[in-house]
Amino acid sequence: MKKKNGLGPKIYLAIVFVILYAPIFYLMVYSFSSGDKMYNFEGFTLNHYKEVLQDTRLLIIVLNTLVIALLSAALSTILGVCGALAIYYVRKLRTQNSLLTLNNVLIVSSDVVIGASFLLLFTIVGVKLGFVSVLLSHIAFSVPIVVLMVLPKLNEMSPTLIDAARDLGASRWDTLSKVILPFITPGIFAGFFMALTYSLDDFAVTFFVTGNGFSTLSVEIYSRARQGISLSINALSTLIFFATMMMVIGYYFIAKRNQRGAGMGVGK
Amino acid sequence: MQIRTRNLYLIPYLTWILLFVVAPILLIVYYSFFNVDGQFTLGNYQKFFTPVYLKMTLSSFWYALLITIISLLIAYPTAYWLTKTKHKQLWLLLIILPSWINLLLKAYAFLGIFGTYGPTNKLLESLGIGTQQILFTDFSFLFVSVYIFIPFMILPIYNALEEMNHSLLDAANDLGASQWTTFRRVIFPLTLDGVKSGCQAVFIPALSLFMITRLVAGNRVITLGTAIEQHFLVTQDWGMGATIAVFLIIAMAFIMMLTRKRK
Numbered sequence: 001m002k003k004k005n006g007l008g009p010k011i012y013l014a015i016v017f018v019i020l021y022a023p024i025f026y027l028m029v030y031s032f033s034s035g036d037k038m039y040n041f042e043g044f045t046l047n048h049y050k051e052v053l054q055d056t057r058l059l060i061i062v063l064n065t066l067v068i069a070l071l072s073a074a075l076s077t078i079l080g081v082c083g084a085l086a087i088y089y090v091r092k093l094r095t096q097n098s099l100l101t102l103n104n105v106l107i108v109s110s111d112v113v114i115g116a117s118f119l120l121l122f123t124i125v126g127v128k129l130g131f132v133s134v135l136l137s138h139i140a141f142s143v144p145i146v147v148l149m150v151l152p153k154l155n156e157m158s159p160t161l162i163d164a165a166r167d168l169g170a171s172r173w174d175t176l177s178k179v180i181l182p183f184i185t186p187g188i189f190a191g192f193f194m195a196l197t198y199s200l201d202d203f204a205v206t207f208f209v210t211g212n213g214f215s216t217l218s219v220e221i222y223s224r225a226r227q228g229i230s231l232s233i234n235a236l237s238t239l240i241f242f243a244t245m246m247m248v249i250g251y252y253f254i255a256k257r258n259q260r261g262a263g264m265g266v267g268k
Numbered sequence: 269m270q271i272r273t274r275n276l277y278l279i280p281y282l283t284w285i286l287l288f289v290v291a292p293i294l295l296i297v298y299y300s301f302f303n304v305d306g307q308f309t310l311g312n313y314q315k316f317f318t319p320v321y322l323k324m325t326l327s328s329f330w331y332a333l334l335i336t337i338i339s340l341l342i343a344y345p346t347a348y349w350l351t352k353t354k355h356k357q358l359w360l361l362l363i364i365l366p367s368w369i370n371l372l373l374k375a376y377a378f379l380g381i382f383g384t385y386g387p388t389n390k391l392l393e394s395l396g397i398g399t400q401q402i403l404f405t406d407f408s409f410l411f412v413s414v415y416i417f418i419p420f421m422i423l424p425i426y427n428a429l430e431e432m433n434h435s436l437l438d439a440a441n442d443l444g445a446s447q448w449t450t451f452r453r454v455i456f457p458l459t460l461d462g463v464k465s466g467c468q469a470v471f472i473p474a475l476s477l478f479m480i481t482r483l484v485a486g487n488r489v490i491t492l493g494t495a496i497e498q499h500f501l502v503t504q505d506w507g508m509g510a511t512i513a514v515f516l517i518i519a520m521a522f523i524m525m526l527t528r529k530r531k
Binding site for chain 2: 005009010012013016017019020021022023024026027030037038039040079082083085086087089090099102103105106108109110111112113114116117118119120121124140141143197200201203204207208217218221222225226228229233237240241244245247248252
């Protein structure tokens, strides 16, 4: 097994890497082109960036996206931790398994089905489509991933810790805040980050429940891209690319700091 | 004491499950029995079994299958050789990195790359093949989808390969198995779980992609997802959209069962 790759495999891997990255760099390169098409690079300019930064509507959308992402990640983390604790405290294995199955439904469901069914739900309940409906859906689809990130940490914790705390007279709140939560903090962070990326990355669900007048970045990119090529999208995507990089690096270090935390995740 | 603790945490969690897992599925099923005018009907199901919808469903499955198979064929060797590189963690991170970039942006990039005057056509021209219509064809849809899903296929296979007990390979080797036999009889069966999760992670979304079809496939490729989006957001025929969603849910459950891991 310790055999190194020969020339063939190396070339193969190189091709895969080039194909994976070429479109991204292609986008970025043309964000500096002074033309208005995505071919024939004409000359260096930062105009498209200026355009993006001066576009107030777009900046508001970016702000919306960030607010939704942070709020939904925070709230879904709280709910998800509750969920993980709930599953942890259920002693019957069968109940535990059925809770987990229900938990995973939203993870494996396709975005379109989630979006369509949430649209039905919000219409029936009478939630106005817009900020609230988008926020609620983002919370809803991020909860299960938080549960999955936190639960292994809980299971890793020795139950004697809780018994010890109780024996020593800790109230239930003290046990939670001084024993359990500190122990599962790495899982909570991982869950929060995953929820954040899920929310930032989501397009399909948001597209269904966003209604008129409220938009997130993905939805905006989609509607602009459908109108054809505009190099300000390229500039925007370059900015997003670097923001994403920062996030991934941040996440990588958090994951690295608690090596035994939940493994590397993938965006949706 | 134990019971009260448990109830407290279950309250918010079960509320979430009821509101956002159970209720939406029930609503989808409920709505599938109503037509545009809000009358109870089985017509949507009847309509689903007409050639138009059946053909669409079949082609959607066919495309999803193609995407899954092509991704698997590309991803497996990639994952396999990745495990043999130096600094494999770093390389893996680099493979996963593109999947964090919004898929709409990646699809959008191909509008330029596959465009009439884009670099792909330049290359074809210099090879003497001449300019081709690439965008808005089946090919562009397949290529872009595979491109987007590849990391999701590589990751589980890579993990499975890493978990494999390497002394088994030595054993196979010692017993005189050729490389191909070792792969077919030892490596592949042992990494089957990874392959299954990879296929699941690709097939289900591939059935329901609608943004990629809209952006790079024109109206040539219609998947179940495109049809649902069309019915819900364009024609406002929620009943029919819900009916298609019911079948998509059934298909998802079926795939989940097929790809369930052996324990």
